[in-house]
Amino acid sequence: EQSNACLTMSIEPALMNIPFQNSNGAGEVETLEEFLLEIGQYEGNDISQMSFEGWTFTDIDFDDPQVELQWHSFNWAGSVFYGCTFPCPDDEMRSRGARVVKQMDWLPFKVFRSFMYTQDELEALDAKIYKFYMTDNTLNAKLAQQIHDHFMQDSLFDYLEGKSVVSIMGGHQLKRTSPAYRDVALMAHRLAKGGFLVASGGGPGAMEACNLGAYMFEKSEEELDEAIALMAANQDPNVEFEYQDRQGPSAVIAKHGKPTFQPSLAIPTYKYGHEPTNMFGTWVCKFFSNAIREDGLLDISNAGIIYTPGSAGTRQEIFQAACGNHYAPDGKEKPTIFYDTEFWNKNSIPEVLRSVSQGRPFAKWIIESDDVQEIVQKLVQFRDENNLPILNPKRLQSKFWIRKEVLDKEEDNIETYICDAEQRTERRKARDKRANLRQSVQITDIADMQAPVVE
Numbered sequence: 001e002q003s004n005a006c007l008t009m010s011i012e013p014a015l016m017n018i019p020f021q022n023s024n025g026a027g028e029v030e031t032l033e034e035f036l037l038e039i040g041q042y043e044g045n046d047i048s049q050m051s052f053e054g055w056t057f058t059d060i061d062f063d064d065p066q067v068e069l070q071w072h073s074f075n076w077a078g079s080v081f082y083g084c085t086f087p088c089p090d091d092e093m094r095s096r097g098a099r100v101v102k103q104m105d106w107l108p109f110k111v112f113r114s115f116m117y118t119q120d121e122l123e124a125l126d127a128k129i130y131k132f133y134m135t136d137n138t139l140n141a142k143l144a145q146q147i148h149d150h151f152m153q154d155s156l157f158d159y160l161e162g163k164s165v166v167s168i169m170g171g172h173q174l175k176r177t178s179p180a181y182r183d184v185a186l187m188a189h190r191l192a193k194g195g196f197l198v199a200s201g202g203g204p205g206a207m208e209a210c211n212l213g214a215y216m217f218e219k220s221e222e223e224l225d226e227a228i229a230l231m232a233a234n235q236d237p238n239v240e241f242e243y244q245d246r247q248g249p250s251a252v253i254a255k256h257g258k259p260t261f262q263p264s265l266a267i268p269t270y271k272y273g274h275e276p277t278n279m280f281g282t283w284v285c286k287f288f289s290n291a292i293r294e295d296g297l298l299d300i301s302n303a304g305i306i307y308t309p310g311s312a313g314t315r316q317e318i319f320q321a322a323c324g325n326h327y328a329p330d331g332k333e334k335p336t337i338f339y340d341t342e343f344w345n346k347n348s349i350p351e352v353l354r355s356v357s358q359g360r361p362f363a364k365w366i367i368e369s370d371d372v373q374e375i376v377q378k379l380v381q382f383r384d385e386n387n388l389p390i391l392n393p394k395r396l397q398s399k400f401w402i403r404k405e406v407l408d409k410e411e412d413n414i415e416t417y418i419c420d421a422e423q424r425t426e427r428r429k430a431r432d433k434r435a436n437l438r439q440s441v442q443i444t445d446i447a448d449m450q451a452p453v454v455e
Contacts, residue, residue: 020160027055030114053078059114083112117284130273145288163197164388167301170206170308188213195390202268204243211280214264249279261396269293304335309343325362333362
């Protein structure tokens, strides 16, 4: 489409800025498949010579025929296992020098996680977890929440590697029938089509509109309008507040399918657990700590933040992000965009930001606009000026949790982020330091972790 033509510009690989690079570092293993790829380099050699000292394994079931025969040959001294199961007793692993930390089975959630929540997992557990959050104030419960949030944050950064992220902030009271809801959804839709990962606070209102737009990124704008109308037509008449309605979103999901790989990220919190997480985020990074959640959401927005009308929470986010922008080194500032200029100027917030940003690099990126396409173009301009990558949809379907480099750390791996479908679906498997073989990573279902990918 002509309005989105500028969004397909490519960036020279040598100049590209790789966001969140090396988050999923060497020795950090989160699936059995990844472990098999790591040990594959020693094929034909004495496997006992492979040292796992300093390696960390999270939430993996090793009780599997693929590793059972070799298990007793591995040198586990100095390795750490969080929430894993083995083809041998835990004490045997400890006697061989491994540190084993088990899942806390008394909790309604996994403390040690490799991945963020999917919609299906959250739907099954959300009410139980929220009840736990509201009723268990013991020291052990609070410690478990902190550990959970640490691993949740780690899984988030693994997912973010190589992505340009725009977050859309705003109030939970924005109605689905309002013109602003449609504008927010349209912004997210065009940004997602243009190669951005779009994130929200994961709740209702403007946050739902954001995730809906990104969820629909493969559809037309007309189909997006139809989805919004479908929600309104199917809203449960018995709910007191719109955010309690699940019938409307369920009608959209029934028509278009559950989120599987769409560039739609939701980051909610159990602090506001009475508001259900919206149903349109592919991954849901749900924290117990709202402080970690809010700071994290702002921090990951490396390509800019759009503020739609909101109350105290949204205004807190504005000034929290402004503080980071104020002290950011030149080139590290992020766009601050105010949508609905009449609303924001009544509050004088853009004026306050401009007064404190004088002489600072981020002053030029304080923008007010009610034009959806102008907002999108400004963010594309920022991305291009800062050499941030354009996210190819094919990469969203790749196994992001597998480390890009298996052995050869010296070879540049920038091609992973080039907008080429074939290169984006490949992962290197090193045989030794002199020769690399490539293994095509096919898209598969990941039971209990990721919904099936829609062909």
